[in-house]
Amino acid sequence: MTDMLRSDVMIAFAIMTAVTVASRLGGYFMMRYVDVTPRVRRMLDALPGSIIVAAALPVAVNGGPIVMLALAAAIAVSVLRRNDFLAVITGMLVAAAARALGLPG
Template sequence: MSGIDLDRYGVWVAIAAMAAVTFLIRAGGFWLMEHVPLTPRLRRMLEVLPGAVVVATVLPIVVRGGLASGIAIAGAVLVMALRRNDLLAVFCGLAIVAALRAVL
């Protein structure tokens, strides 16, 4: 049999391929941005993009999670606004959702 022995090396080949694709995607982004003029409008879009990604990730969880998840997210946002500590906000959100799910 010729070629790569997938039983023996398949996992490593898959990991190497995923690493290569990840590197090429990241490097491609830097390469692409060298050729795109950074206008004020594009700069504003890139500044708000992380927040939009967070909202797009969290909103379906809140919708599916119900009232307890919504209150927990609001509590975590409040803790983050007051304390500016990511880890504390995550722990508070988890504590709130656990307590509400135990009660509700």
């Protein structure tokens, strides 16, 4: 049990958590000084999709056919439904189903 609670790992988690919280709070603080023009609003609306693409791209480049199938399904749902959350869930379900069916990947 003591191997799982190493102090260096717990310190790293604490620092990462503090940095994450500070960056989120800093963003909220800084946005108080930004005029939300239509151009800024479009940028903020595009941000969640950009983050998803940035997170999924390395997986897609190194993934196999199952990853490509899941990403294609997620993109299709995103385009058709305009719902990023539903697109992510769809991609996860397609990948899980493909792996459960034993497709090569």
